[in-house]
Amino acid sequence: MKTIDKYIIREYIPPLLLGFSLFTFIFLMSRFFELLNMSITRGVSVSYTFSIFIASLPYLVSLTIPMAHVFAGIMTFGKFANSGEIVAFKTLGVNFYKLLKSLLIITVFIMLLLVAFNNTILPNSNHRLKNLMLNVYRFKPTYQLEEGVFLKNFGKYSFFIEKINRKDDTMNNIYIYQESNGYISRIIIAKKGKIMHDTKQDTLWLLLKDGSIHDFEKGKNEYHIVNFKTQNFILPIKEEISSKGTTYRGDRELDIFKIIDRIKKTKMQMKRNISKRESKFMKLHYRRTLNRLYMEIYKKITIPLTSIFLLMLGAGIGARIKNSNIGLSLTISLGIYGVFYIMMIGGESLSSRGIVNPIVSAIVPLITFGVAAIIVIAKAMSEYSIIKTLFRKN
Template identity: 25%
Template sequence: MKIIDRYILNEIKIPVIFGVSLFTFIFLIDIIVAMMENIIVKGISFIDVLRILSFYLPPILSQTIPMGMFLGIMLTFSKFTRTSEATAMSAVGMSLKDIVKPVFGAAVATTFFIFFLQESIIPRSVMKLQYLTAKIAYENPVFQLKEKIFIDEVDEYNLYIDRLVGSDKVANGVLIFQRGKDKNFPTLIVGREAYWKDSAMVLKDSKFYNFNDKGQEVLTGEFDEKKVPLAAYFSEMNIKVKDIEAMGIKKLVSEMKGKTPEEKILYKVEINKKLAVPLATLMLSLLGVFLSIGHHRSGKGANFALSLIVIFSYITCLNIGIVMATRGIIPVFIGIWTPNFILLILTIFMYKIKAKVI
């Protein structure tokens, strides 16, 4: 590798890391806010929150790396222009192709890395995320239970809690309906308070009432403690990352077999998106060079604003295409790949303009 190629790659390294970090943070804001609520309100440990965030990162990075590459390259080559390094490269006989060669190589490597993320890392990451969130809820049911909410998803139990008190979230005013397969009316259990132990609710100072098929009370009693298992409810926590988004392309193709044409649309959209977004890295990287290099002396702010306009325009067009393709308004290929074709045309156009002056 030539010294100048190594120099260019070293110069783009820090700005690209900055760009990827910036966009990743933007994507993570909603998740971070939700996690802060879990720390402050629901008692989830800070370490567990960090582990959850780490499993959210791979799906987000597959989208933010192309954006970060574009922003970082624009910042680097705008600096080359301001400091006249781009002029010096041209003066020593480097063509535009020579200048973009190391950038193109880095973009190709990054594209393959994103494909690796999608096919190998993301499916494993989502599986670990599901396991970890279920484990947290299993060990700390307060993570899911809320005041004044009627829960009917706990096996044969219906559950209502009036208040959660203190840092340990002790429940006051507990009402439970225990359903039976051969009974028209459930057993009613009323508890003064309850706490959690080993993924079960332990009721204290409670009463129970049994009813016959006509709804008449036939048996009543009291007990000091009663354990109500809740593990089944908490093992089915909802994960924000959709199952289809966690699948690799190979898995999506196999899962699509046997589906109806309407059901296949979602799979086709996801497959095309997993191909189009990584490949956009190539166009964005080259376009970042062509938009920022030259004999002008635009400031950092102008180049930063231009890069954001291009990135968010691409995201907007892609999302519009995804929605229209999902609803069957336009073919999937057109909906997903049109933003890439626009990038390609813009990249070729800018290359022809810059090749005349570099």
């Protein structure tokens, strides 16, 4: 390895580690306060909260490593530009692409490690995190509930609870609104209630006391009211909050080989059902399922792959702004990765709905940032070519 390559790598590694540490810290703090709130106000034990915190780390790492590359690119080449080293390199016949060569080799190596990480450690941590959260829902049922606000994430039901005692999962002054065809068809009111967990059927249900049920019929002037001393109400929680949730793995909890196996099984099931002339709705359902699975494979590769383009983009930006300020580099990096993340999430959403092919959703962000990186680097090179010419004339 040439001396100049060693020097460039030596200058690049510290800001890369700094960027990784800063971004990880930022995301960890956001997660930390969320978990702190879980422990203090929701009654989840500190040790259990810490387990959730640890299980959250791999996902954060998969995001912050690509972000660290754009930060390090801006910092390193901003410093080179500010100190005049890029011009000096150019006079020695070392152009911008040669400066990037050794860094690209390192980035490719880190990218391959991240692909392996995303395919092995990340799925298992996602599975563990899901199971930890499912246990919270089971044994701390009021975790999902807020007092004094309308809760609308329970299917066709909305809840309003004036007071919640999280120590014994009891509640006071409960209002349950049932929606049907766009209007409120039933209101259940109870003075007291308690969330119960049926361990045999693994379901959550409300034991309501001293209340009434109010039924309305749209278009009719009819109103029915039934008073009760006790009433059971099964909570419409997600199907995955069940005993099978501890073993069943979702799309993000599988490695590439298991996803491919699930794709094969889904295709076989799709062929059988199509031969039976399934409805168009079911065909669309299978297509969306396949798209989600394909997208998970592509994400495991494209997110690490974006590190290369983010490095190039960061290097070009750093060379142009001639500044290695940490705050500025951090802000620009967050903005750039924010755009990439929005594009990736947007593409994933369109793909899962069957609107866009998953490979298109995965590649478009890469192409966009690849083109942007080439343009920025080309402008930086042309700028320093002019400077070099002026330097020679003088």
